[in-house]
Amino acid sequence: VTELPEQPGGERTDAVHRRAAPLMTHTDATSLADLLERVLDKGIVIAGDIQINLLEIELLTIKLRLIIASVDRAREMGIDWWERDPSLSGAGDLRSEDENRQLRERVERLERQLEDGSRPQERPREEGGG
Amino acid sequence: VADTPLGRYAYGVVPSAARLELEDLRGVDGAHPLEVVEHDGLAAITSAVELTEYGADGLKRHLEDLAWVDRTARAHDAVLHRALATAAVVPLRMCTIFESEAQVRAMLERERDALRAALERVSGRAEWGVKVLADPEALRAAAVQRSPELARRSAEVEGESSGRAYLARKGLEQSVVDESRRIAGDAAREVHEALSAHAAAARVLPAQHRELAGYTGDMLLNAAYLVDAERADAIRALAQELGERHRDLGVIVQVTGPWAPYNFAGAER
Numbered sequence: 001v002t003e004l005p006e007q008p009g010g011e012r013t014d015a016v017h018r019r020a021a022p023l024m025t026h027t028d029a030t031s032l033a034d035l036l037e038r039v040l041d042k043g044i045v046i047a048g049d050i051q052i053n054l055l056e057i058e059l060l061t062i063k064l065r066l067i068i069a070s071v072d073r074a075r076e077m078g079i080d081w082w083e084r085d086p087s088l089s090g091a092g093d094l095r096s097e098d099e100n101r102q103l104r105e106r107v108e109r110l111e112r113q114l115e116d117g118s119r120p121q122e123r124p125r126e127e128g129g130g
Numbered sequence: 131v132a133d134t135p136l137g138r139y140a141y142g143v144v145p146s147a148a149r150l151e152l153e154d155l156r157g158v159d160g161a162h163p164l165e166v167v168e169h170d171g172l173a174a175i176t177s178a179v180e181l182t183e184y185g186a187d188g189l190k191r192h193l194e195d196l197a198w199v200d201r202t203a204r205a206h207d208a209v210l211h212r213a214l215a216t217a218a219v220v221p222l223r224m225c226t227i228f229e230s231e232a233q234v235r236a237m238l239e240r241e242r243d244a245l246r247a248a249l250e251r252v253s254g255r256a257e258w259g260v261k262v263l264a265d266p267e268a269l270r271a272a273a274v275q276r277s278p279e280l281a282r283r284s285a286e287v288e289g290e291s292s293g294r295a296y297l298a299r300k301g302l303e304q305s306v307v308d309e310s311r312r313i314a315g316d317a318a319r320e321v322h323e324a325l326s327a328h329a330a331a332a333r334v335l336p337a338q339h340r341e342l343a344g345y346t347g348d349m350l351l352n353a354a355y356l357v358d359a360e361r362a363d364a365i366r367a368l369a370q371e372l373g374e375r376h377r378d379l380g381v382i383v384q385v386t387g388p389w390a391p392y393n394f395a396g397a398e399r
Contacts, residue, residue: 031338031343031344031345032200032203032343033338033343033344034259034338034343034386035200035203035204035207036199036203037335037336037338038207038221038257038354038389038392038393039203039206039207039221039223039224039392040199040203040223040224042221042223042392042393042395042396044143044220044221044222044223044241044244044245044248044395044396045222045223045226045396046140046222046223046226046237046241
């Protein structure tokens with residue numbers, strides 16, 4: 001029987017987690033981006049019984065990242081926090097052009113897969129031979 | 131008629147010996163309590179969810195709703211954050227849902243080896259997020275200031291209005307952009323390497339979307355570090371210090387955490 005890892009002593013972790021006002025406590029000041037890049041993008045992926053297939057989550061993350069392209073839709077949903085901050089102009093990101101291009105390509109690829117009616121965990125084509 | 135079928139939403143996995151304090155929390159639906167499902171030394175933190183809302187159709191609808199996603203993500207994370215306070219925890223991706231408790235047990239059985247290995251990796255550690263933001267204007271100013279050549283060219287075109295000066299100014303602008311990128315890249319690399327040295331593991335994440343994350347300027351670094359509990363204070367202090375060091379770049383270092391080890395629980399993707 002594999003031995004399970006020892007847990008951190010409750011008190012010790014507690015102290016580390018709660019002592020000393022953090023620069024940014026993760027529950028109060030966490031941006032949606034911080035949260036989603038973890039909760040949605042990461043964590044162990046285990047297929048549950050309920051198949052929202054991975055593709056939908058991937059598309060969602062891409063959508064969220066490209067939300068700038070659908071500001072109107074976001075506004076419809078009441079997501080408009082940046083409008084309250086006049087300094088958020090969105091100019092001159094060193095990486096955004098490249099990243100946007102990559103994401104656009106990814107969306108196109110995923111859209112093609114969607115149209116093919118295939119899921120990422122399935123093979124789009126039949127395996128040759130056999 | 132009020133009888134809707136219930137499924138099991140699974141948040142994460144802890145050793146079954148863990149003493150969790152989840153009594154005052156509710157599941158993602160805000161209604162059902164959290165329940166631990168144990169199997170062979172492992173325990174999944176779960177809550178019941180109505181399959182009308184959390185079945186395939188319901189989820190498909192909800193995932194289009196950013197407010198729902200926001201709420202659910204926060205609830206999912208709140209559970210894992212609480213678990214992290216007293217246990218090693220392996221986070222599962224949001225919306226990992228099973229049809230029954232028995233199916234959760236079957237999952238624990240099926241994934242036992244991977245889960246145990248993951249728990250071992252993250253035991254006694256937490257994830258910390260570090261972002262480095264820079265002010266593009268300050269970056270450009272630093273580029274000119276640090277380079278004698280750029281400073282000279284900059285002085286030359288100052289106040290000039292000839293066509294030649296216009297071209298020179300164009301060329302200069304491009305050089306300044308290139309140089310500020312180089313400076314930004316160096317600063318980001320320095321911060322990441324210094325922090326990585328204190329971490330059990332490190333991951334660089336894509337720069338966040340400006341609107342979604344609500345920041346201005348350039349995100350030079352967005353990274354996650356898996357840090358031993360006893361080194362958490364040290365790595366945070368170091369992040370601060372590194373920010374100070376690059377103050378002239380208009381750098382802001384943001385530290386978030388402790389997070390459940392989202393970026394370090396699974397296999398590399």
